[in-house]
Amino acid sequence: MNGTVVETERALVSAMEPIHLGIFEGIKAYLEGDLAGRGHQNIFAWNQHVNRLFRSAQVNGLVMPYTKDQLLEAVKTTIKVNAFTGNVYIQPRIWPKAGIPSGTYQESHVVIPTWEMPTILGAGNPTYIKQRRFNVSSWRRIATDALPPQAKSWANYGNSGLAERESRRLGYDGAILLDNRGYVSESTGACIMVVKDEKIVTPPVTASILESVTRDYLLKYLPLDAGIPTEIRDLTRLDLYASEEAFLCGTGGEVTPITSIDDIKLGDTYPGPITTRVHDYYSRVVSGNVEKRRNWLTPV
Ligand code: PMP
Numbered sequence: 504m505n506g507t508v509v510e511t512e513r514a515l516v517s518a519m520e521p522i523h524l525g526i527f528e529g530i531k532a533y534l535e536g537d538l539a540g541r542g543h544q545n546i547f548a549w550n551q552h553v554n555r556l557f558r559s560a561q562v563n564g565l566v567m568p569y570t571k572d573q574l575l576e577a578v579k580t581t582i583k584v585n586a587f588t589g590n591v592y593i594q595p596r597i598w599p600k601a602g603i604p605s606g607t608y609q610e611s612h613v614v615i616p617t618w619e620m621p622t623i624l625g626a627g628n629p630t631y632i633k634q635r636r637f638n639v640s641s642w643r644r645i646a647t648d649a650l651p652p653q654a655k656s657w658a659n660y661g662n663s664g665l666a667e668r669e670s671r672r673l674g675y676d677g678a679i680l681l682d683n684r685g686y687v688s689e690s691t692g693a694c695i696m697v698v699k700d701e702k703i704v705t706p707p708v709t710a711s712i713l714e715s716v717t718r719d720y721l722l723k724y725l726p727l728d729a730g731i732p733t734e735i736r737d738l739t740r741l742d743l744y745a746s747e748e749a750f751l752c753g754t755g756g757e758v759t760p761i762t763s764i765d766d767i768k769l770g771d772t773y774p775g776p777i778t779t780r781v782h783d784y785y786s787r788v789v790s791g792n793v794e795k796r797r798n799w800l801t802p803v
Contacts, residue, residue: 525598545800592620644680644688663691687738693753697746748775
């Protein structure tokens with residue numbers, strides 16, 4: 504926290520802090536070799552995440568008091584002092600210090616909470632293969648010209664919370680939101696990909712989505728490494744209903760299969776064959792088993 508290692512219970516700030524103006528990042532470090540194994544962790548896509556953090560700070564007028572290299576050292580230190588033995592979630596949080604006039608804030612808090620987060624990945628993993636019924640939310644995704652979802656601001660997650668609560672109230676496991684034009688946007692904390700004609704299709708960044716690191720990675724490397732073609736285009740609600748498979752992708756969500764959307768069942772098998780190939784590929788990448796993509800991993 505602000506340059507020193509502190510126990511969580513002592514990471515305290517004033518209740519007057521403008522935390523609602525904060526931004527954050529969600530990063531994962533995976534155990535080397537075997538997702539359930541032991542050994543040191545590797546941070547997946549550090550550069551992409553820290554670059555997005557700096558973009559979010561710039562958009563929100565926040566000063567970043569540390570360099571990207573200093574942040575990486577701080578992340579490594581935090582993981583090491585915790586002596587984690589599993590996969591780790593890293594959530595750097597930046598917000599302006601209290602008492603500073605609005606505009607460009609002169610000083611920021613930088614706190615890097617980390618905690619162990621088990622992976623949902625793994626062919627027989629019950630969390631991975633459990634059925635997931637999604638609905639199309641009655642809440643629209645926040646519009647780019649109101650609160651840009653491309654930056655990772657805490658404020659964006661008020662929108663996600665409304666959609667999640669609606670889904671739960673209606674008995675669904677998760678929500679897919681449409682953007683303000685009526686095209687498919689994303690889920691509440693992950694991007695959506697669907698399979699059509701054995702190709703993966705996903706909405707563009709202009710459909711009010713977060714510029715997802717996982718989405719970018721998969722779009723680029725699935726065709727090259729796994730032989731799965733990908734396409735970026737606007738999807739309609741009908742595209743969702745008519746898709747052969749659907750899954751979420753994201754740092755926390757990893758590859759999350761979806762059973763049905765608005766109670767329309769997708770495909771004959773679950774998880775579907777393409778989703779399974781994406782899952783297998785992503786599992787191998789993050790655990791360091793795809794040699795030519797090991798440069799996406801930063802050892803702790
Ligand atoms: N959309 C939203 C709203 C998210 O919160 C996340 C998780 N950060 C994602 C998409 C996926 O982004 P990433 O792949 O960078 O984790």
